[in-house]
Amino acid sequence: METGTAERLAHLPQVTEARNPGMALDLDWVRAVQANTSAIERRAATLPGRRSVKKAYQAAWLCRAVSCIDLTTLAGDDTVARVQRLCAKARQPVRADLLEALGLPGLTVGAVCVYHDMVAPAVAALQGSGIPVAAVSTGFPAGLSPFRLRVAEIGESVKAGAAEIDIVISRRHVLSGDWQALYDEMRAFREACGDAHVKAILATGELGTLRNVARASLVCMMAGADFIKTSTGKESVNATLPVTLVMLRAIRAYHARSGYRVGYKPAGGISKAKDALTYLALIKDELGDRWLRPDLFRFGASSLLGDIERQLEHHVTGAYSAGYRHALG
Structure with missing residues (x-):
């Protein structure tokens, strides 16, 4: 592969991995999945205090976090x-002089995430950068528009140039335990995406229990999801460490049985650099270093980037700057 082509593809999910083709729905496996809520919450509660990195190591981890951000705007205006x-x-x-000092002048984010109407302008603005455009789709955020329109929306976004599609599942299928319906829906969305990679948004804050989160994660991966994602960012509860632990364990179990790696994307509520470090540490603990790359891990965030840039400036200069000096645009 030519160097230029490799650079253009560098951020796309599963470029260096065989793409998850999915498998037949295994209801025995799905129904056997349980979640020990108290144990999960205890494990998650210990993470912020047990995993810390300092100085140059912290700067390196924060730069990795930047490379895994899906820089997002999903506003009506x-x-x-x-x-x-x-x-x-x-x-x-990150400011050019800071990246030069860190030895990472070519650092970029993982993707830009927008609504369908903004896909074409984003593709044009990113031309030649190697940064893919992700489109939220399928009636985002509620996912309650007619099914044929949700499928058609995927096709329109792919046609407009989106390389990644973030779809929302029908929460009612999870809440009613209709795993076949969830599998069939996810399979149809995956097929509509074609070569574009698909992130399945579970809207975990609306699924009721961690057991439902675990089962929904597994079903979406069986149906061929390239990524599983916590939230739309519009729910009252978005990404949390307990939910993340459950989803990572599901990814690990799926990889152990199928041999395919599926990516993970926490979204909503992650706005501080120290929180990003905690998530990265949990990924390293549960899945290993291979998942600490943008083809298998993304943060769904925008305000997070400003705080990371502020911390990197402190590392380079020894002084903190005001937050308003690190605006998104």
């Missing part, structure tokens, strides 16, 4: 100009 500014930030996520 989005404009082409706002998306263009966001894409400029995606190309240059």
Whole structure:
């Protein structure tokens, strides 16, 4: 592969991995899945105090976090100009002099995530950067539009140039235990994506129990999801460490049985650099170093980037700057 082509593909999920083809729905496996809530919450509660990195190591981990950010704008008042500014930030996520001092002048984010109407402007603004555009789809965030329209929306976003599609599942299938319906829905979404990679948003804050989160994760992977994602960012409860632990264990179990690696994306509520470090540490503990790359891990965030840039400036200069000096655009 030519160097230029390799660079353009560097961020796409599963580029260096065989893409998860899915498997037949195994209801015995799904129904056997349980979740010990008290044990999961105890494990998650210990993480912030047990896993810390300092100085140059912290800077390196924060730079890795930057490379795994899906820089996102999903507002009703989005404009082409706002998306263009966001894409400029995606190309240059941290001030150039800081990246030079860190020895990472070419650092970029993992992707830019927008609504369908902003896919074409984002693709144009990112041309030649190697940064893919992700589109939220299938009636995001509720996922309650007619099924044929949800499938058609995927096709329109792919046609517009989206390389990744973030779909939302029908929560009712999980809450009613209709795993066949969830599998069939996810399979249809995967097929509609074609070569675009699909992230399945579970909306974990609306699924009721950690057991439901575990089972929904497994079913979506069986149906061919390239990534499983916690939230739309619009729920009252978004990404949490207990939910993350459950989803990572499901990914690990699926990999052990199928041999395919599936990515993970926490979204919503992650705005501080120290929280990003905790998530990275949990990924390393549960799945290993291979998942600490943008083809298998993403943060769904925007405000997170500003705090990381502030921490990196402190590492380089020894002084903290005001948050407003690190705007997104």
